[in-house]
Amino acid sequence: MPLAPPRPLSLLPSLASLTASAPLAIDMYVPAFPDMVRTLETTGSGVQLSMTAFLAGLVLGQFLLGPVSDTLGRRRLLLGGTALFGLFSLLCAVAPTVQFLVGARFLQGAAGACGAVLARAVIVDWYRGPGVARYFSTLAIITGVAPVAAPLIGALVLLAAPWQAIFVVLALVGLAQFAAVWWRVPESLPPDRRNPGGLRDSFRAMGGLLRNRFFVGYAIALSCAAGGLFTYVSGSSFVFQIVYGMSPLGYGVVFAVNAISMTVAAGLFGALSRRVRLNTLLMTALSVSFLATLVHVAIDLTTGGNVAATWICLVLAISGLGMTFPAIMTIGQSVAGHSAGSASALLGGGQFLLGAVAAPIVGVFGVDSATPMAVIMLVAFTCAVLALAVLARPWRGHGEHRVTAS
Template identity: 50%
Template sequence: MEAHPLHAAPPRRGGAVILLLALLTAITPLATDMLLPGFPDMADDLHASDSSVQLALTAYLLGMLIGQLLLGPVSDSTGRRRLLIWGSALFAVFSLLCAFATNAELLDAARVLQGVSGSAGMVLARAVVGDWYRGAEAAKRFSILSVIFAVAPIIAPVLGGLIIRASSWRALFVVLAVLSVILMAAVATGLPESLPPGQRHKGGVGPAFKAMKELLGQRPFLGYVLTFSFANIALFAYISGSSFVFQDIYDLSETEYSLSFALTAIGVLIGGAMVANLAAKAGLNRLLTLGVGVGVIASAAHAVVAVSAGNTLATSLIFMFLCMFAMGLTIPSVMTIGQEIGRRSGGAASALIGAGQCLFGGIAAPVVGAFGTDSDKPMATLMIIGFAAALLCLVAIARPWQRQGELTPGTDETAPAAAPVH
């Protein structure tokens, strides 16, 4: 394909580079989902409550929030590659700090730092794809990121369970450190810079941070960010609460829980594959609307059954599979649309998309534990709230029928930008 007019041409060995970017993105689900089977052991070992242990997830997401808001705009001024190398190196260091934590407070502090450094992989991978690709071509690459993002949760709990059985929950962080060192070496030797000096923001990082304010002033971009952010309340309520629901309520073993989680996570993979194959024909906004709609219906059904007849393992798996399928449609659609709208400040756009995900997801994670882990009602309630709010933001603010962020067929132009929000 032709080079993006504002950025460098994609590398010829683009498949290998996209795979590397996807693996960098996968660090976050690995850093969260590998821990899920170990939450009960962590609570016992650190003499902490279930909710306190779940704060380790929130602490990581807080670090991700801070890191993305810093690294995304900075990369618009300094470039992407160097920040990816430093982020991977520091992630390894802070992972080892987590491994040696002696109480929940020290673990949470180390997790914040781990999240800041780990944010480089997610925020900059999105920005790099936005630098090189547009439209349906970008959607295909973002779908690959989403598929790996889906495979990581499938593998992570199983891998986490095996590591815990062989050693302890502390060994999980050692494995993360080793993986990060490998990725750092791969970036240093195999990832070209996607934002050459001549195409970066001039005048230092100030104009780069100003770009975030300007993006939030555009109604469609704000609407898509809020849609994605609220949808992640549902996602992280499930990630945080599923280990207790499946293991404590349905009495599954660590391995059985990991397999159950993997089954539902396949829904993300299917949804992402649909976006990759149908983006050009169906349109990203239609696929996004479908995804949020399915999420509302599935989460509502799950909540109704939870407060009436009561869910069984089978019904929970069905409803959660549909919710994860909804996220599979939502994630790459929002990423592609958001990066297209903010393509002149790709790092800032990626930062805002990811920051909303971390902020809202981080709020949802401990709430599940705070309202009790002896029932699936807290998780079910948060999931319907998240998807319902996402639908409201999509319809009222983003207005998908206007097809913002989509290339007009046969041209290299997007739909006209909406007026800034006042």
């Protein structure tokens, strides 16, 4: 007899805490980048490489854990992943060189992948119908607390302790997530619903999704949009602190405002998802991000840019992503049908794959201007728009029948 799904109000906060590990680990140490350059005797690009390593670990972990969870279930993998996330966070805290830090961050990312990929799969395991879009929106809102709080927490930690203490805080986060899974997240994929063909069939299902043109279009659009986001995350600390002279705490406030705008947009997506087609919301949101970044580049190239124009354009661009991400996650999981773990792995892993590529590029082109960050973001958003137009063709309404059904 199938188990009754848990109440969303009891499950969603725990799932959000799991998905929060990645943005916390990405954003909390961003205000410390200038200090890490000095203490580790490296360059800005060298420190940014530690972010790339974390994102690469997230990609590999998701690509492996998604299909594996379709065969073995979700709960055991979540328990192991959260425990290892805490352990590898401590390794980052004791890193004596930037090379050691890069290796530890890769392991930390691989462990953190469990929460990123399996929380989404758990939602699809338990729930169907019109609530799914709202649940992904709610997850995005709650998870939005992480990037809002992360740079502020990191900046406050830096006021009292060196940057290594940030990773000690992340180790405690891993411990809290382990407890949340233990007490609040039951197994959502019982043995009779798992892939009967084992791991080979699970990975074969992932290959089938890669042959689905429309799913691939949405996945590429999500990955490119995420590339733009991580370009902003990686480069904005240098833009606001070095180019515009802000303090770490001041930059934390800027980052928090931008993250709040992203969270509000995710909430707006949830509110509108019952009345407006999901693909319409997606196309509108991504257009806002693209146009805001286009204006940002134009201002930088014609006037040299200023802090107010940069901030306003970034608020608009990040707000558009607040609706883009939950829209693509909802549509993509619906297009994929079953094999929720494999679909979640491809959607999530792809976005972090391009994030890993984009993160160090700003440093390579220099950190004495906001223009490189803006141009790279524009390229990423342009590719996302093209992926939707050429492959996904959202005007056909793909992935909406399961969401809008009563």
